[in-house]
Amino acid sequence: MTAHDPKLSADHSNEIGLYAKRKSVFPKAIDGAFRRFKWLVMAVCLLIYWGTPWIRWDRGPYAPDQAVLIDLGNRRFFMFNIEIWPHEFYFVAGLLIMAGIGLFLVTSAVGRAWCGYACPQTVWTDLFQHVDRLVDGDRNAQLRLQKAPWTASKIAKRTLKWGLYLTISFLTGGAWIFYFADAPTLQYEFWTGTAASVAYATTFVLTMTTLIFGGFMREQVCVYMCPWPRIQTAMLDEKSLVVTYKDWRGEPRGSVKSAIKAATPLGDCIDCMQCVAVCPTGIDIREGAQIGCITCALCIDACDKAMADVGRPRGLIDYCTLDDAEKEKRGEEPTPLLKTIFRPRTLVYLGVWSGIGLALLFMLGQRARLDLSVAKDRNPEYVMLSDGQIRNAYTLKLRNMEARPRTFNVALDGLDGGAMFTDEMDAAAAKRVLTIEVPPDTTKAVRVYAVLPRGAKPADFAFVLKATDKDGGTDRGGTTFTTAEGNGQ
Amino acid sequence: MANPKIDDATGVETVGHEWDGIEELNNPLPRWWLWSFYACIVFSIGYCVAYPAWPLIDKATAGTLGWTSRGQLDGEMKAETARRASLIAELGKASIEQIAADPKLRRAAIDGGRAAFKVNCIQCHGNGAAGSAGYPNLNDDDWLWGGDVSAIHQTLVNGIRQPGDDATRISQMPSFGRDGILNAAQVQDVVSHVRVLAGEEKPSASAQRGAQLYTDNCTVCHGAAGEGNRTVGAPGLNDAIWLYGGTRAALTQSITNARYGVMPSWGNRLDPVTVKMLATYVHSLGGGEEAPAPAPEEAAAAPAAATK
Numbered sequence: 001m002t003a004h005d006p007k008l009s010a011d012h013s014n015e016i017g018l019y020a021k022r023k024s025v026f027p028k029a030i031d032g033a034f035r036r037f038k039w040l041v042m043a044v045c046l047l048i049y050w051g052t053p054w055i056r057w058d059r060g061p062y063a064p065d066q067a068v069l070i071d072l073g074n075r076r077f078f079m080f081n082i083e084i085w086p087h088e089f090y091f092v093a094g095l096l097i098m099a100g101i102g103l104f105l106v107t108s109a110v111g112r113a114w115c116g117y118a119c120p121q122t123v124w125t126d127l128f129q130h131v132d133r134l135v136d137g138d139r140n141a142q143l144r145l146q147k148a149p150w151t152a153s154k155i156a157k158r159t160l161k162w163g164l165y166l167t168i169s170f171l172t173g174g175a176w177i178f179y180f181a182d183a184p185t186l187q188y189e190f191w192t193g194t195a196a197s198v199a200y201a202t203t204f205v206l207t208m209t210t211l212i213f214g215g216f217m218r219e220q221v222c223v224y225m226c227p228w229p230r231i232q233t234a235m236l237d238e239k240s241l242v243v244t245y246k247d248w249r250g251e252p253r254g255s256v257k258s259a260i261k262a263a264t265p266l267g268d269c270i271d272c273m274q275c276v277a278v279c280p281t282g283i284d285i286r287e288g289a290q291i292g293c294i295t296c297a298l299c300i301d302a303c304d305k306a307m308a309d310v311g312r313p314r315g316l317i318d319y320c321t322l323d324d325a326e327k328e329k330r331g332e333e334p335t336p337l338l339k340t341i342f343r344p345r346t347l348v349y350l351g352v353w354s355g356i357g358l359a360l361l362f363m364l365g366q367r368a369r370l371d372l373s374v375a376k377d378r379n380p381e382y383v384m385l386s387d388g389q390i391r392n393a394y395t396l397k398l399r400n401m402e403a404r405p406r407t408f409n410v411a412l413d414g415l416d417g418g419a420m421f422t423d424e425m426d427a428a429a430a431k432r433v434l435t436i437e438v439p440p441d442t443t444k445a446v447r448v449y450a451v452l453p454r455g456a457k458p459a460d461f462a463f464v465l466k467a468t469d470k471d472g473g474t475d476r477g478g479t480t481f482t483t484a485e486g487n488g489q
Numbered sequence: 490m491a492n493p494k495i496d497d498a499t500g501v502e503t504v505g506h507e508w509d510g511i512e513e514l515n516n517p518l519p520r521w522w523l524w525s526f527y528a529c530i531v532f533s534i535g536y537c538v539a540y541p542a543w544p545l546i547d548k549a550t551a552g553t554l555g556w557t558s559r560g561q562l563d564g565e566m567k568a569e570t571a572r573r574a575s576l577i578a579e580l581g582k583a584s585i586e587q588i589a590a591d592p593k594l595r596r597a598a599i600d601g602g603r604a605a606f607k608v609n610c611i612q613c614h615g616n617g618a619a620g621s622a623g624y625p626n627l628n629d630d631d632w633l634w635g636g637d638v639s640a641i642h643q644t645l646v647n648g649i650r651q652p653g654d655d656a657t658r659i660s661q662m663p664s665f666g667r668d669g670i671l672n673a674a675q676v677q678d679v680v681s682h683v684r685v686l687a688g689e690e691k692p693s694a695s696a697q698r699g700a701q702l703y704t705d706n707c708t709v710c711h712g713a714a715g716e717g718n719r720t721v722g723a724p725g726l727n728d729a730i731w732l733y734g735g736t737r738a739a740l741t742q743s744i745t746n747a748r749y750g751v752m753p754s755w756g757n758r759l760d761p762v763t764v765k766m767l768a769t770y771v772h773s774l775g776g777g778e779e780a781p782a783p784a785p786e787e788a789a790a791a792p793a794a795a796t797k
Contacts, residue, residue: 379617383628383775386728391628393775423773427630449775454729 024146025219025282027129028139028274032301041117042126050171053178057081062440063403070180076441082364083441085401094360098353103228105349107235109341111242111319115228116296121221122280124172124214128165129280135161139277165215166207173206219281222294229291237322239343243295244320245275245286248329253286256310268316272306275299275317285317295319370408371399372465374477381482388454390483396446396463400438407468410434412450414461415481420450427451435468450481458487580762585642586780588769595769602770605763609755618774622734623750628774631730633722634658636778640719642768648754649722657754660721665706666745675702680740686715686727689735 057067057080064071069078077084077092084091106113115122135157136142148154177199178186189195190203213221222229236242250269259266269286276284278299283292285299303317324334377393385391400406411433412418419430430451438444448463462478480487493502494512502515518526536542540552576597580588588594606618613624620626625633634644644658651657665671671679675698682699684690710718715726724732733739733748755764771777 377617380615380619380626380628383619383626384729385629385776386631386725386730388729391775393628423775 022220023282025280026132026139026142026146027280027282027298028277028302029133030274030278030298030301030305032298032304034297034301038117038126038296038298042123045118045120045123046127050175053175053183059083060403062405064182066182068179069182072180083401083403085399088367091360091364094356098356098360101349101353101356104235105346105353107232108237108240108349109346111236111240112229112232112293112295115222115232115294119294121213121226122294122296124168124210125218125280127168128214128218131161131164131168135164162215165211169207169210169215170203172210173203173208176206177202219292219294222281223292233291237345239321239323239340239345241319241321241340242289243285243293243297243300243317244325245269245288245317246315246320246325246328247286250286250316268307268312270306270310274302274306278302368473368475369401370406370465370467370473370475371397371401372410372463372475372477373397373399374463374479376479376482381487382484384484385451389451390454390456390481391449391451392481394448394450394463394479396448396477397443398436398438398446398465399443400440402440402471404440405437406440407435407437409466409468410436410446410448411464411466412461413464413476415450415452415459417456418450418452418461418481420448423447423449452481452483456481456483458483458485577762580765583765585638585765585768588765589638589772589780595773598766598769599773601763602766602768602773605759605767606770609759610767613752618771622739623732623748625732626730627771628776629730630776630778631725631728632719632776632778633717633724633732635719636772636776637780638768638772638777639780641771641777642765644752645764645768645771646754646756648756649750649752651751651754654754654757658722660710660723661749662710662723662747663706664745664747666741667747670706671702671744675699676741676744677737679703679707679744680737683715683726683740684735684737687729687731687735688727 052068053066055067056065057078058065059078063083064078066078067080069076071078075086082091103114132142136145145154145157174190177190177195181199186195186199190199217225247267250267252266253269253271254262254266255270255272259270275286276282276299278301279285280296280298281292281294283290285293297319300315300317300319304314307314307316320328321335321340324340327334373396375395375397377395381392383391383393396410398408398410400408412420419432420434421427421430422434422436427449430449434448436444436446452459459481460478461481462476465475465477467473494505495501496503496512496514499514503512504515506513537550538552539554540556541549542552543550580594580598580601583591583594588598606614607616610618614620614627615624618627625631630636632640634640634649643656647654647656647658649658650661663670665679666673666676678695678699679702680699681690681693681696682703685692685696690696704713710721710723711726712718712723717723717725724730731739732750733743755767759767
């Protein structure tokens, strides 16, 4: 990974080559408004990622007390006071659709803000770049060390740096598994070697991906692997905010000294290369919008600082829409920021996004926490008893989705003159309403025999499930009763 | 190639083909691809040595690891047997009544019985145990030899009318018509009476004549009112269920030639645990009866009544 001399490749620019060797990026530390915002976003993201599994949430004695838990073994998804069963997976699908449209919304309004601030690849790359600075020093020291021979000091520094990479990667990969099991228990099991092998395998895979993507591949993931930048080229329009070098103000560039000597007045850009030095993906923003730009805005911070140093106004590099760039070139007033952000396209995205969100919330409020499904025995379809009664068998599945035991009444709707009993009951005790207790958070299968007197006709009817407690709730399962003459359908 | 043609733009040799001015460069294979290819070759050699690979006349080379798909299945079956060993041992120790009284054992026995039924029983009794003419429906509440779990178990173990099994369920109905005990008209009269007993016909002169013949010839086994007798496997004639059919033709056939339904004694064919599981499963199909009043030595089995 030797640094490529840009001048050298410029001399051979007529060479045909589809392969470009990676140029190592050693971004310089910078302070400024956007850097501080990036710090904040990074802190919040890491805190959410590492902290969430450890939040406790009391759900009573029958459910786990972890606030966010994807319980694959029991097929339950817990998120604070929401519990999702597998058949309610559309809630998760809805959230994913919202996440997708949310990306559209953010992209069309403020460009690649996701890439620049919140994407895990960005957050972890940023973290690893800080480790580089901590161990090796800032950009120039890193460059020197890169070219330096392998002395004891370099070996020590590399060992320390890669050790820190590995530690961070392990903490990252290891934190993931806590979303899938009770975190304190799994933590104990993990270190005592009693956790499930999938926990170790997952930790290993995610440790390695974090190490490789964040520690070594870095901006190549964004430029070559990630589909999102390509999609974004379609999502961005002339009203999206992108990081823009205002070439009409900056060009022709030249240092302060050469500006004094120059025959014609030069632009504001003093060609200090600070915007290139701080760029985490190693691009030159002055060449215009490009796929490597994740709009992290660190070059804005760098340029603002340089402009302040030479006493020129800030914003030579700034967030700016293509429309505004054209206007500014013509010397017109740019569109106000709010008007840029709230325009029909973003409002439509916002409408769709919040519409789905409201629909999900509405469904969440409406969903029933009990359910009945009926499966009729098809072999045999009916049984003739010795006294001539006809018996049909059904498997009822009573689903109690509450974290407490509930008592349900199951009644016959229709099937006049009929009665039913379960395989736990005596046939003589058959009646029209059965009372069944279902344990918390459980689907209970009950085998029910329904009987009609001798000579009965086929009929359609339904089982009706009703909760007996004050919260109530009801469901019904329609089915049919078969005799020798056929079934009711 | 003796005189390789070099592409001007890239300085790479071409393969010498040309299609409408388009030439193919003879670039070397990517290294990663080439090494993966070599690695695959090495792997395949190792694989051919270790696993069955080369087809010969009557079998394939065995491979040094000795792996076979049958061996793998055998291992899996052994592991499954080992996994169930403790449960099977428990079922083996428990009596059929104890299994019925223990919810955990009963559930295990029903599941095992369902599987064994599919292998051994559905040929006659049907996939849903609904039977057919001559083969009893096991879902209903009509039992020839008794419907409590012990009686079902005994029927399974010793079979029905199995020569060579001293404890087999055995009885024989005379062939009233064929052996000349009753003449054809008398048989028809008995048929009429039996159909009246079952409520399938209105009383008639023929039925009245049949009543006396019935009392003389049939009551001993089938009971005065046609209630049947389980000790001799005599079916009830006054209920809605007919094993061989309740039409006049079917009944004429039954009385003329008699019936002689048989079932193998499964005690000789299956292991005791499987037979217990089958009995428990059949008992669970919806017609199983409570055990009769406990025999003196089985007074402790009374709580069994609570489970069914």
